[in-house]
Amino acid sequence: MSDSNKDKNVQVLLVDDERHFREILAKRLVQRGITTLEASGGEDALKLLEKNAIDVIVLDVKMPGMNGIETLRLVKEKYPSIEVIMLTGHASTRDGVDGIKSGAFDYLTKPVEFEQLLRKIRQAEHKIRRSEAAKKEAEFREHIKQKMAINERLVALGTIAAGVAHEINNPLAIIKDAAGWVKQILAKPEMVDIPRKADFEKALDRIDSSTDRARRITQQLLQVVKTQSSEAVDPANMKEVDLRKLVGECIALVELEASYKKINISLETSGETPIVQTDPYQLAQVLLNLLTNAIQATGEGGRICVAVHASQKQAEVTIQDTGCGIPKEHLDKIFEPFFSTKTAGEGTGMGLYISRNIVSKLGGKMTVESQPGKGTAFIISLPL
Ligand SMILES: Nc1ncnc2c1ncn2[C@@H]1O[C@H](COP(=O)(O)OP(=O)(O)O)[C@@H](O)[C@H]1O
Ligand SMILES: [Mg+2]
Structure with missing residues (x-):
């Protein structure tokens, strides 16, 4: 969850035809710091949704006109990311079950226990923030992939x-x-x-x-x-980057791929906090290239150890795998453009060539150590 999400207040829409009940509940929610809008029925609610960014709807099932279940279906169809908590009559939990089948987050029976409702709202909010974060991560991944x-x-x-x-x-x-x-x-x-x-x-x-x-x-x-x-690197893209964080984000991006081969990726850090002045997108591209190579070279159940170490003057990232290794006669060729031992669909032979160019543009160095049959380590060092 990013900081901006944490700060964002959850917006609730309370939909109930009983005015007195609704007003009391709304007042208590506002007292607890929750922005709350009110609607007296389904049509009213849908109108409000057009103009307001609502996160959670608390929706009464039994209402004259458009009932709760109908409203729920329309809401979910138009705004699938909104979470809906249904309020059902005491003797009609069936409505609640129907609601969940139609996409409600959960249901509570009336009379509503306030603290319980509050907890449910918080849970729904949490679910929304989680899926927002997942969506952002997928977008970032897609963006980097396309760029690469x-x-x-x-x-x-x-x-x-x-x-x-x-x-x-x-x-x-x-x-x-x-x-x-x-x-x-x-x-x-x-x-x-x-x-x-x-x-x-x-x-x-x-x-x-x-x-x-x-x-x-x-x-x-x-x-x-x-x-x-x-x-020269575009100065506009240069930022203070916490190398440990960036490395962690890149690992998260390839973890799914690694899991298909049951490869474990670990991250170790030591020394000072590695804050480098760099272009995070370009550096991410290098890290992703090296991680992808390591995964491709490593067999089922292997390991990849990533270590970030910083001293006063420089930061070092080591990506070590237990893969096939690189034969001696290939070691000075792997950084050449188009050198690849992979099939056409798997590799272009441009990854290491580009990566080394980027690292040297950023003022750093990239080296390799490998033992055929045992594994390979790529080491990037960047000035601090
Ligand atoms: N971690 C590694 N383990 C073994 N071989 C590697 C590793 N990384 C790179 N190589 C070798 O270097 C070659 C060039 O890598 P790269 O430039 O990324 O191109 P590509 O991955 O498209 O083949 C690879 O084809 C492979 O033979
Ligand atoms: Mg590659």
Whole structure:
């Protein structure tokens, strides 16, 4: 639950046709710090819901006109996140059961015991806040996933473009040289009288200027890719980040995935409180990449230990797994773009390349230690 949710006051709508009962109850709720609106029936309630953000409805079942169950169904259809507590007559708990079947949070029988109602309201509020938090987390996860996928594709495209530009530069240089060489020969005295000499010269000039143009294009392309990948971090995104908290949030995001393979992820912290000045989204991307790699490399029932350690000068995050390890001959290749030992659907080979770029943009370093067959540790260190 975030702080803003804790501070947010629960808004209750009390729906009952007995005015006296309703007014007394509303007064007592307000006395206990609960913002309470009143409605005398179902139609009235639905009208109020259009203009007010209500969290919990306390709804009488027996009302003239639209009864409680009908009102409940309409409310749940239009506002599924609102929780409804039904109030039923003493001898008609059946109504309560019907209510729950139609989506009510719970029911109480009249006469209402005030403290019990208050507890129910608090429970309903708690349920709402929990599902709000879960929704936020799912959104954050989706956002990061999308960002990662787009970023990986962009960097991959840029890397290909840079490679192509680089490769094309060599033949272009050869063409330009060769054209220059032919032009020099044409300039020799013995060539003075050859037929259509001027046409040849014109053609050579066109080859020369066209290769220049092609080279300018490849150079611009290289420049764009270079400035993109070495781009300084956007200062607007830099924030004071509690590294321990960020690591914890990233672990929570991959826990479900790990649970499919019965992998246990632990978090250990030591030293000072690791507050780093950094871009939390980019750093989360790095951590998620490393955690995902660790999960993919680790077999059923394995372990991943994440440790955050901070000293005066730097903070270190170690992600250690009990996975397959990395053979020695791969160790210096894994940070290269497109290096992957996974199938096309599972890996792009861009994760570590991007991650290392991000870490160095943030002023830190990323290293790896691995024992084939035993496991791997990736270590990120960031200046404090
Ligand atoms: N924790 C790890 N354990 C074993 N191998 C790993 C680990 N992390 C990365 N690797 C190796 O490094 C390669 C590159 O990783 P990465 O750049 O993230 O690309 P991808 O995961 O898409 O293959 C992986 O394909 C894998 O062979
Ligand atoms: Mg990866």
